[in-house]
Amino acid sequence: MKARIFVTLKPGVLDPQGKAIQHALAGLGFGGVNDVRAGRLIELDLADGTSEAEVDEMCRKLLANTVIENYRIETLG
């Protein structure tokens, strides 16, 4: 069983890296980029039977800092 965790900055939290990427894209001539938010993708290979509640706890305890970040869990098979 696999799970993918998408960790993103909360809306309203300034993302300096996203801004830098946006500027770099503009420098390459991609002018139509209104905003960039950079996040993190974490892939977990889990023992069968691991509950979604357990994965959620992993996110809250370590994988995301819920002061500044949101997370979304996607389980695959």
Next chain:
Amino acid sequence: MKSAVIVFPGSNCDRDLAVAFEAVSGSKPEMVWHGESELPEGLDLIGVPGGFSYGDYLRSGAMAARSPVMQAVARAAERGTFVLGVCNGFQVLTEAGLLPGALMRNAGTHFVCRDVALTVENSQSAFTSRYAAGESITVPVAHHDGNYFADAATLDRLEGEGRIAFRYGEAVNGSARDIAGILNDAGNVLGMMPHPERAIDTGHGGTDGRRVFEGLVESLMTRA
């Protein structure tokens, strides 16, 4: 004074902090490895040093905050032991939940390494009692993730309770309300991005950080 400095893989200011503790108190701190689940008995002061614990993997301070020794540090803080977190140590203390908020990538995206002006906001704490409120001091910073963030309600609470110990006197990293260092609600835990231990000797180019340690020693002597 009985003190300890926590050492994580990737800490690089642990010895500087130990030198500062010893220079001011006269007694050598114990260096405690992150894998220990117990601290030495009877500690008065714990230093959580700067550096790049666990290579800043995941988020600065995130892995260190979950290491065995931090459970012991949290219990000691609860009992009133002084805890000083500098730079990465401040990041570790926020990640561990001993201080509110989070430290994010500097607003300018660059690593900032230079002397900065700080304003002492609260001169009532054990860490800041040797300064005058409103005093301007110069202490070096060296960080990539020093941009303090907390929601507006938390920031208002910190302000209202006098828990902002130091503010930047100039633009440094985009920190909310120019926050450079904060106290916990009991006043025995201080986290700060600037490095007071790098400004304790004229050979360092300045001694403005020394009074953080002198204040602690004095406070411990009057406590005893």
